[in-house]
Amino acid sequence: MLNISVFTLFPALFPGPLGASVTGRGLQKKTWSLETIDIRSFTQDKHRTVDDTPFGGGPGMVMRPDVIDRALKGHFNQQKPSKLIYLSPRGKPFTQSLAKELAKSDSIGLLCGRFEGVDQRVLDAWGFEEVSIGDYVLTGGELAAMVLIDACVRHIPGVLGSSDSLTEESFSHGLVEYPQYTRPRNWEGREVPEILNSGHHGRIRKWRHQESEKMTKKYRPELWKAYVAGQKD
Numbered sequence: 554m555l556n557i558s559v560f561t562l563f564p565a566l567f568p569g570p571l572g573a574s575v576t577g578r579g580l581q582k583k584t585w586s587l588e589t590i591d592i593r594s595f596t597q598d599k600h601r602t603v604d605d606t607p608f609g610g611g612p613g614m615v616m617r618p619d620v621i622d623r624a625l626k627g628h629f630n631q632q633k634p635s636k637l638i639y640l641s642p643r644g645k646p647f648t649q650s651l652a653k654e655l656a657k658s659d660s661i662g663l664l665c666g667r668f669e670g671v672d673q674r675v676l677d678a679w680g681f682e683e684v685s686i687g688d689y690v691l692t693g694g695e696l697a698a699m700v701l702i703d704a705c706v707r708h709i710p711g712v713l714g715s716s717d718s719l720t721e722e723s724f725s726h727g728l729v730e731y732p733q734y735t736r737p738r739n740w741e742g743r744e745v746p747e748i749l750n751s752g753h754h755g756r757i758r759k760w761r762h763q764e765s766e767k768m769t770k771k772y773r774p775e776l777w778k779a780y781v782a783g784q785k786d
């Protein structure tokens with residue numbers, strides 16, 4: 554079973570959306586587990602201070618290394634998890650392949666920063682990997698952690714139904730998903746593409762593949778470039 558420990562100043566945000574749908578059922582069935590650790594409960598001063606001003610000056614506040622270290626030691630008690638990840642916009646990009654890889658671990662520790670971030674020394678001391686979910690800045694790492702967890706746990710056997718895994722396949726082949734249609738056949742004058750009513754599975758597969766290519770070209774030119782380059786090898 555995959556155990557995920559989230560270190561945060563806002564434990565009440567969890568499980569949030571992870572408690573719904575297939576990820577929520579996975580939690581209930583104990584296919585994976587989620588623990589939240591309130592970083593603030595590891596402070597030792599009267600004001601329960603978790604942050605301080607940055608050395609060298611500059612705006613904002615930085616999370617203190619000693620408080621985070623106590624939270625990590627208190628929780629892991631000498632036994633480090635197989636993966637330690639600090640969610641941060643400067644980290645390596647989160648991808649489908651990293652999601653799959655993480656799903657094979659047995660324990661993951663996720664650190665959510667707030668303010669201007671976390672003192673570098675505690676990241677170095679514990680050997681955190683830094684991961685970003687995209688080139689934009691969130692208010693804190695919590696939403697990023699939820700995105701990472703969601704994309705990861707759906708790869709654990711038994712979490713997803715078999716029909717959902719097909720969708721994923723096509724993404725792993727380097728193209729985005731083709732358009733989908735369901736009833737009614739005619740909706741406000743818009744017809745479902747004729748080919749999908751043909752019952753001709755070979756032609757449908759080919760049409761879907763072409764649509765995937767078109768969508769990838771249109772929305773994800775960099776993926777398209779990589780896909781075309783891959784076809785030549």
Ligand code: ADE
Nearest residue numbers: 640641642685686691697
């Ligand atoms: N924390 C703030 N912004 C983030 C991002 N884009 N990815 C991961 N963690 C973050």
